[in-house]
Amino acid sequence: MTAHTWGSAHDDAAARALCEVALGAASGPGVEYADVRLVECEETRLYGRHGGARDERSELNLGVGVRALREGVWGFAAAPLGDEADVRAVAGRAVAAARAAAFEGTERVTLPPRPPSSGRYATDVTTDPFTFSGRYGLLDQALAAAGAPEKVVSAEVGLNAKRQHRHFADSEGSRQHQHLVESGAMVMVFAADEHDVQRRSYPNSFHGNTAAAGWEYVESLRLVEQAARVGEEAVALLTAPVAPSGTADLVIGPAQMALQIHESCGHALELDRILGDESNFAGASFITPDALGTLRYGSPAVNVTADPTVPGTRGSFGWDDEGTPAGRRELIREGVVVDFLSGRDSAARLGLTPIGAARADGWAYTPVCFATNVFLEPGSGSLDELLDRLGDGYYVDDNRSWSIDERRWNFQFGTEVAYEVRRGRRGRLLRNLSYGGVTPRFWGSVEAVAGPEEFRAFGMPCGKGEPKQWGFLGHGASPTLVRGVRIGVA
C-alpha cells in the first residue's frame, strides 16, 4: 500500500459508480446542473502537555454532498455514506431543498456552460505520515524541551496528519479524483510570573502549521530545537520591556504577514463577500464589483497572486470543490486590483471567468469562496538587507491577536515577539506589540518585500458560512517593510 492507496474510496470505479447514482437521482424537471462530492477523510492527531496527559485520536469520515441548481436556485444536501440508498436520498434532498428555496420574484442564477475536466491529482509524499512510528518519541522530546525553562506553566505539542480521497462529478461530464495528504505540528508555550502571562508558538501561532506533504515536512521543522527556543523566548518575554506606542516603521515577518494577507487582502477579495452573500455572517468587503483594474489597493511593491498549483500548502489542489481546474491568477498587480477570488456562482453574476476558489470542508458543506494559495509575491534581497533598509524600527512576527471589521477596512493585530531595530541591527526583545491601520493605507505603505529566499508559506484554517465550515488554505510572504504604521494601539 502506498500513501495514496488506502480506504474504501481509493477505488475509482466504485466511487464513480456512486457519483453516477447521485447525478442520476439529482436530475428531473427544472434541474439545470448538479454536482456530487464523495469524500473519505482520515485524520490522526497526537497531543501532549508538559507534565500532563497525552491524547491521541484517529478520525475517519466518509460522506457525500450533492448540489443541485433547479430553475436558477441552489439546493445542497449531505450525509454520511452508508450505502447506495444514502446517496439517492441525499441527491433527492438537494433537489427538494432547491425546490423549497424558490419564491416568487427570486433572483435566479445561470451558469455559463463549462467544458468537462477530468483526471487525477495527488500530493507528493515521501514518507507516509500514517505509517511513521516515531511520533511518540518526537512528542516527548519536544515537550521536554519546551517545558524545561523555569516559569513555563504550560507547554503543548501536537502532531497531525490527514489524508483525503475527494471525488467530484458533475452533470457537465467532469470526473475527478484528488488524493490530498497533509502533515503538521505545533508547539505552544505559556510562561507566567506573578505579573504577566506570555505565549510563544512554533511554527505558527494558530494551530501550528500543516503542509500538503508527508512526514518529511514534520522532520524538516527541527521541532525539538525550536520547542526549546520558544520555551526560552516565552520566559524572556515576561521581563522584556513593553513595546512603545506611536508611529513606527516595521519589518513584518512571514508568519504575521500570512495572517495580514489572509485578513486584510484574501477575505476582502472574495467575490461572494463583495456581492453580499456573507453579509449576515462572515461579513462583506469595502471593495465594490467595479474595482477591477481601477482600485489602488497598495503600493507598486504589492503583487498578490492566487495559485493552487504551487505545491506544499493547504491551498494546493488540482481542482477546486466545484471542479474548476487550478491555475495561477494575479489578484493585485503592482498595487491595483485585477481579479477576485471567485466561484462559478459569483463569477457568473458579474460575467467573469471563475478563478477556481470555491471550496468546501469535506463532504458536508456547500462550496463557498475561500482563498487558495494567496501569496504576496517576493521582491528581492535578504532579510538582513531589508533590515538595513528599515534603519530604525521594529521587526515583528508571529500573531498574538487579530481583529478586523466586517468590511476588512480597519484592523488591529498583536504579535508574540517584536525586536527593536537600530541602524539595521536587531536588538532588544519587546513584548505586547500591537499595530493597527486601514487596509489600503497599510498596503500603500509597503516599501519593499524581501526576496524569494526568505519566502515562507503557511497552511491556515479559516471559518466561513452558515453553518460555519472550515476552509483550509495557504498564505505566504517574505518579510515586508512597511513605513509609518501606528503601533501600541491595544
Next chain:
Amino acid sequence: MTNREGRDGMRPYTGGDRAVEAVERALAGAAGADEAEAFLTVRSGEYTRFAGERIHQAQDIVERQLMVRVVVDGRTARAATSRIEEPETAARAALDLARGGGAKGVYGVARVGPYPEPGLWHADVEEWDAAARSAEAAHVIREAKEADARAYGMFGRAVTELAVAGTGGVRAYAAATEASGALTVKAGEGSSYWCDLGRSARALGLREAASRTVREAARARRPVELPDGVHDVVLGPLAAGELLHFFGAFGFTGQALAAGVGAVARTPGELVAAPCVTVADDALAGVGLPFPFDIEGTPKRRVAFLTEGRVGEAVTDLATAAALGVPSTGHAHIAREESPLAIPANLVMSPGTTPDEELVAGVERGVYVQRFWYTRAVDPGRTTITGVSRDGCFLIENGRITRPVAGKRFTESVFGLLSRVDAVGDTLATQSLMNVWNGAVTAPALRVRGFRFGPRP
C-alpha cells in the same frame, strides 16, 4: 426534518435505539481494554441562507461521528468513524493505537449518575420546515425592499443527538431540537442585526424581530462618526453576550486552573465585576442550548463563574478533573484540529429587573451598542479584548436614542467593563458560540459607566 428513512416529519435522524446500539457495539468491540467509553453525536440541520433577492444556500446537512476511547495498560487512545454501521472498526482502531504505543497519561471513564432532564424537545420546530423558512425569508426580503433596504440572513432548525456508553456503566441518549434565526438588514450606510436561537421555534418571535430589524436599519441609514473617547453605554443583549465568549480564555477552565493561570487560579473569590453581575455556565437553563450530559457521559451541572461579581469556579472534563482531584462538571469537548479541552457550552448572564428603555433613560449622553464584531482576546491575563461596534448603534442624548453612529474600534478589559455595570436589563437574547457545535451564550442588556472607543491613550 428528514430522517434516515427519507420520510418527512421531525424525528431524530438516527434515533435512540439505533444510537445506543451503535455505542454498545463499539464498547463490545473494545473488549480487552481496561476501560472504554464511546459516544455518538449526530446533527441533522437545515439552513435557509438568503442574501439580497434570493435564497442562495438552501442546505440540508447530516453530520455524524462515533468516537471510542480506550485505556490499555496505562495508555489511552481514541478513534472515530462516521460509519455507525461498523462501530467495531473504531474500537479496533483505538485498541491498535493504544497497544501500539498509545498516549501516556490515563484518566478513567464516567460512572453512572442521575441525569438532569432539561426541556430538549419542542414540537413547534416541526413547523419550522423549509417551506416555512423560505416563506419567512421571502417576507423579510420584501419588507426590507419596501424600506429601501436589503436583507441577509439565515433561518435554520436542527436535531442534535448524543448517545454515550462506558465501562463505568454509563448508558445515555438524548435528542434535542434547535431553532435559529439571524438577520442583517442594510439601509444606505446603516444596518441592524438580530439573532436568536434555542430549543423552540416559537420562542424566536421571528416576524416581530424581522420587522423591528428593518425599522432599525432604516433609522440607521446615515450614521455619523463617533469621536474617540470614553462614553457611557448601553450594551444591547448581543453586545453584552459577546463579552462572555471569552470566559474560557480568561481562566474559567480546568486546564487554566491546573496551570495556575487565569481568574479562577489567581483571583478566586475576588470581586471583579459589579454585584449585579452573575454569570454561570448553565447547561440546565431554560435558555440557550441546554443539554443533560457531555460526550464522556458526565451529568452536566451549573458552574458559577461570577456570583454577584465574585470569581467562582472552572468547568472541567474527566482529564482536567482528575488532574485537579475534583469531579468533572460535564464539559468535555473536542474541537476540530485541537486537543480535547473542557469549555463552557451554555453561558448565561442572569437578567436584572430594568427594562431596556430604562437603561437608556438613565444615560444623559452616551451610546447604545447593538453588537460587537470580531472580538479577540488581546491580553487574557488582564481580560483585555479588542473588536468593533457595528450595526444598530445610536447616540443616547438626554435619555433617548437619537442619531445613528458608525462602528468603532475599541480595546477594553472585560472585567473592567463588568465592574462598571450599574444596571442589568430584564430581557435575554441568545447567540451561538462561534457556531452551535461550540454552544451558546445568553445575556441581557447592560448599562456601563465608561467605555472607551478608539485607541488607548
